[in-house]
Amino acid sequence: MKRALIAAALLTGCPTGGEPEPTPDPEWGPVSVPLGEQPPNDLAELRLLRWDPATGAATFNDRVVPFEVNTPLFSDHASKVRAVWVPEGEAMTFAPNDAFGFPVGSLLLKNFLLPADLRAPEEDVRLIETRLLIKQEDGWEQWPYVWEEDGSSASLDLGGEVFGASFVDEGGETVEFTYLVPQRNQCTECHELADGAGEEERYVTPIGPKARHLNRDHDFGAGPVNQLEHLASIGMLSGLPDLAQVDAAWDANTVGDPTQLDDAALAEAARDYLDINCAHCHNPAGVNGVSSQLFLNHDNDDPFTLGVCKTPGSAGEGTGGFTYDIVPGNPEESILVYRMATQELGAMMPLLGRSLAHEAGVELVSEWVRRMEPAGCD
Numbered sequence: 001m002k003r004a005l006i007a008a009a010l011l012t013g014c015p016t017g018g019e020p021e022p023t024p025d026p027e028w029g030p031v032s033v034p035l036g037e038q039p040p041n042d043l044a045e046l047r048l049l050r051w052d053p054a055t056g057a058a059t060f061n062d063r064v065v066p067f068e069v070n071t072p073l074f075s076d077h078a079s080k081v082r083a084v085w086v087p088e089g090e091a092m093t094f095a096p097n098d099a100f101g102f103p104v105g106s107l108l109l110k111n112f113l114l115p116a117d118l119r120a121p122e123e124d125v126r127l128i129e130t131r132l133l134i135k136q137e138d139g140w141e142q143w144p145y146v147w148e149e150d151g152s153s154a155s156l157d158l159g160g161e162v163f164g165a166s167f168v169d170e171g172g173e174t175v176e177f178t179y180l181v182p183q184r185n186q187c188t189e190c191h192e193l194a195d196g197a198g199e200e201e202r203y204v205t206p207i208g209p210k211a212r213h214l215n216r217d218h219d220f221g222a223g224p225v226n227q228l229e230h231l232a233s234i235g236m237l238s239g240l241p242d243l244a245q246v247d248a249a250w251d252a253n254t255v256g257d258p259t260q261l262d263d264a265a266l267a268e269a270a271r272d273y274l275d276i277n278c279a280h281c282h283n284p285a286g287v288n289g290v291s292s293q294l295f296l297n298h299d300n301d302d303p304f305t306l307g308v309c310k311t312p313g314s315a316g317e318g319t320g321g322f323t324y325d326i327v328p329g330n331p332e333e334s335i336l337v338y339r340m341a342t343q344e345l346g347a348m349m350p351l352l353g354r355s356l357a358h359e360a361g362v363e364l365v366s367e368w369v370r371r372m373e374p375a376g377c378d
Contacts, residue, residue, distance in 0.1 A: 031061050031085055033107050033134060043130060043145045043154035048085070048109060053151030056125035058111060063088070065236060066220075067227050069213040070249040071272045074358040076177060077118060077167065078128065081111040082208060086236055092209070094228075094239035096246070097299070099206045108133040108206055114179070117168040127151050129161075129181050133206055140205065146181055159183055178355045207280045212298075215248040249275070249298070255360070258367040270368035271298045273361055277350065294325055307336055309377035318347035329374030331366035340365060 031047050033039075039046065049058045058081060060066060066083045073080070086092060086106045093101035110131045116124035130145040145154040146161050160183035166176045208214075214231075217224040228246065231237035240246075250272040258266055275298035281288035282296040292313040295305045304310050307325030312318075312335055320338035331337040339349040341362045348354070 028061060031064060031107075033085070033087075033105055035105060035134075035136060039132070039134070039143050039156065041156045043156070046107075046132075048107070049083070049111075049130075051127050051147070051151050053127075056113075056122065058127075061085075063236070064109070065231065065234070066218070067209075067214055067231075068216060068218050069208050069276070070216050071213070071252040071276045073207075073276055073353065074361055075112065075353050076114075076165075076179060076356045078112045078114050079121065079125075081113065083109045084209065084231075084236070085109070091236050091238040092231070094211065094237060094241070096211060096241075098210065100209050100211075100237070102135045102206075104135055104137055106135040108209065110208075114165060115167060118170045119168065119172070127154075128165075128179065130154055144181055144183075157181065175356070180352065180355065182352055207276075212247045212249045213276070215243065215246050216251065255364060258364045261367075263371055266364075266368050266371065270365050273364055274298075277358075277361065281350070307334075308372070309375065318349075320347065324377045326369055326372070327377055328372035329370060331369040334369050337362065337366050337369060 028050075029047050033046065047061050048064055049060050051058050060083055064083050064085045066081060068082070084092070084106070086103055090103040090105070092103075092106070095101060111127055112129045112131070113125050113127050115121040116126070126149070127147045129147060132143045132145070133140050134143065144157055144160065146157040147154040161179075161181040163179055164176065165179040166174055169175050211228065214227045216227060218227045218230070219225075220230060226243060228237065228240055228243065232240040250269040252269075252273070255261070255269050258269070261269060274296040279295070279297040280286060282292065282294050283300075284290075284295055284297075288294070293305055294307050294310065294313070295302070296307075300306055308328060310325045311323060312325055318339055319335050320342065322333050322335045322338060324333075325335045327333045339347060341357050342348045343355060343357055348357075
């Protein structure tokens with residue numbers, strides 16, 4: 001919960017415990033999003049944000065609107081600061097289940113920040129990378145930027161980076177691990193879907209800006225308001241129905257000890273965790289979903305394609321010696337849980353984005369599997 005609170009402060013451009021930053025200096029100039037060409041080497045030329053290493057906070061330019069998601073993707077304990085920008089006079093189009101429709105020229109931004117100590121995540125925070133998705137005439141393009149260690153600037157890095165990193169965990173132990181900034185072409189491994197016209201017909205799509213992920217309150221500087229209603233009120237989202245008609249993913253900050261959740265709440269929390277951490281690939285149109293026929297999207301109600309008593313279709317050496325994706329009542333012999341928990345290259349899932357295991361996520365999904373009615377899979 002503490003990390004969630006500091007993330008909210010970072011999202012609004014507020015130093016911890018302080019007031020919102022004033023409106024950016026007009027001399028900063030408007031956001032500049034290139035169309036039909038590679039973006040500049042220096043992120044600052046896009047005029048999206050300014051980063052203050054002293055306070056560990058970002059100030060966003062006009063119409064660069066920060067947002068949170070209910071259940072975030074785990075990335076080796078890095079915090080995320082997400083924001084969206086659409087051209088003046090344009091708006092996103094509401095969709096009930098899929099990612100919103102975006103006009104050409106739109107931009108999605110995600111900052112990755114790593115605190116030195118998880119017990120004090122608001123202190124000594126390093127901004128590592130900024131990933132951009134830019135909507136061109138022919139679809140989305142992905143562009144990774146890597147920040148200097150002192151936070152002074154960020155440069156376009158198409159080849160990615162791999163470097164050693166560390167933090168102090170909540171138990172006071174130093175954790176050393178390998179941090180990966182993906183190559184530009186690796187971004188498609190999570191953001192690419194088939195369009196239904198055949199396996200070779202694929203397109204890049206955003207993951208986070210879906211109604212159920214954004215349906216939550218956020219403080220934009222004047223007190224908490226619903227994010228969807230805020231975006232609609234400032235003209236950046238069209239077609240928003242009554243919020244009573246909009247589903248909301250489980251708020252990960254409220255999970256706590258999964259053993260204390262009732263069965264319905266546990267299932268919802270676990271399924272939404274799998275949805276955001278796994279289903280960008282494991283869905284009927286996803287890269288790994290097509291090959292494995294394992295569909296972890298939150299709305300899949302077929303037990304077999306969810307993995308129950310299902311032998312894997314493409315796990316290779318990543319089974320851990322087990323036979324079924326999910327063995328009801330037995331997480332210890334379920335490949336799904338094993339691949340979430342292992343840190344072995346080639347076996348751990350997701351394939352990109354982590355080198356550490358997310359213990360809280362493993363515990364949540366394990367408890368969900370444990371409470372399933374035991375059934376013999378043979």
